[in-house]
Amino acid sequence: MKKIAIKLSFASITMMFLSGCTFSSDALFPSIFGTEAQENAAASYQNTGNLPILGTTNFEPIEIEEGSNTGTFVGQKVISFRNELTQLQTSIKKHNEELQKVRSSVINNAMQYHKTIGTIEAKLQVGTTPGNPNMYALLQSAQNNIQIMNINTDTLNQLSARAASDAAMTTYLLDSIRSAYGVSGAVDEDHRQLRILENETNQTSILMNSLLSEVNADISRQQQYIESARNYIIDLNSSIKVGSYGVNNVPLPGTTVSAGSNPILIGNPNVANLKPLFVAKFNKANVNYEDALKQAVSNAVSAKPNVRFEIVAVTPSNAAQLSKTNVQKNAGEIFKEITNMGVSADKVSLSSKTSGDTNVPEVRIYVK
Numbered sequence: 001m002k003k004i005a006i007k008l009s010f011a012s013i014t015m016m017f018l019s020g021c022t023f024s025s026d027a028l029f030p031s032i033f034g035t036e037a038q039e040n041a042a043a044s045y046q047n048t049g050n051l052p053i054l055g056t057t058n059f060e061p062i063e064i065e066e067g068s069n070t071g072t073f074v075g076q077k078v079i080s081f082r083n084e085l086t087q088l089q090t091s092i093k094k095h096n097e098e099l100q101k102v103r104s105s106v107i108n109n110a111m112q113y114h115k116t117i118g119t120i121e122a123k124l125q126v127g128t129t130p131g132n133p134n135m136y137a138l139l140q141s142a143q144n145n146i147q148i149m150n151i152n153t154d155t156l157n158q159l160s161a162r163a164a165s166d167a168a169m170t171t172y173l174l175d176s177i178r179s180a181y182g183v184s185g186a187v188d189e190d191h192r193q194l195r196i197l198e199n200e201t202n203q204t205s206i207l208m209n210s211l212l213s214e215v216n217a218d219i220s221r222q223q224q225y226i227e228s229a230r231n232y233i234i235d236l237n238s239s240i241k242v243g244s245y246g247v248n249n250v251p252l253p254g255t256t257v258s259a260g261s262n263p264i265l266i267g268n269p270n271v272a273n274l275k276p277l278f279v280a281k282f283n284k285a286n287v288n289y290e291d292a293l294k295q296a297v298s299n300a301v302s303a304k305p306n307v308r309f310e311i312v313a314v315t316p317s318n319a320a321q322l323s324k325t326n327v328q329k330n331a332g333e334i335f336k337e338i339t340n341m342g343v344s345a346d347k348v349s350l351s352s353k354t355s356g357d358t359n360v361p362e363v364r365i366y367v368k
Helices: 036-043 073-126 133-182 188-242 290-303 321-340
Strands: 020-022 278-281 309-316 348-355 362-367
Touching (some): 073 188, 321 362
Antiparallel strands (some): 309 362
């Protein structure tokens, strides 16, 4: 009897996290940035985003051992069982081939999506013309990638249905093989071959159910990924309308903090209809916003020496408490960085709020 093994190969997909540091120049004056060199500098802050987290197993069925025809009734059943098992394993191979193709398509489209999104973000960071048609063309390209990923999800749903049917058939075959032990008129060779078939069918059943489980997990993760991507497209569409980040953002006056004290953030501040000078999106562990922050603050002070800065920690409305705490800490760090640039602490205030117009924690800076 040949050695039986289920070959499972695993690999990890590297995760890349979204980051974003942006500022809107026309909060003070028409243009802070605009040169090619400045756009290239801003592009260094663009992100490639997370790739979808999909399963990585390559499902390869075991090899079925051949057997001789004993000429008995049970021997004929053994031959029939073996043929059915062969057909089920052929289905596994087809399912696996389709699954790997879909996964490859999902990852390729996700990479293209984030490449396009990164280009849009880089342009928005330095500012562009409101309603720039080239930006909308890029946004449409990103939407096309999302649509293909959605089609891939539909394909996975169809694959799941077929795999579930085959998994049920494999279970039925296993039960039939076990029942054959009780049929009279068998010889020892029949039972030996039944034991081999039972083992092979049991392992095939495990493999088929594992495939089904990964397909269903891929569907669930992919649906969440697509939903998040669609929401971000909506956010970018709003920003493209005005040519920079912050189109729907509003400033929130907060408590003035004296020099040397710890920043304290308060909730429920009054709302004024202004656009932020600077937005730092904290959706990954390390966000490189320092250089862009220095540039924005420096230009603001140059344009208006007595300018006052308002720092607002913004938490998505559905975020956990830990997320709120972390973004408030980030706002406190930015407060310290601004005062370290020479801005008097009495010209910097802090506040916090929750908002439904963002999907990630943000620190927004407004000017007065």
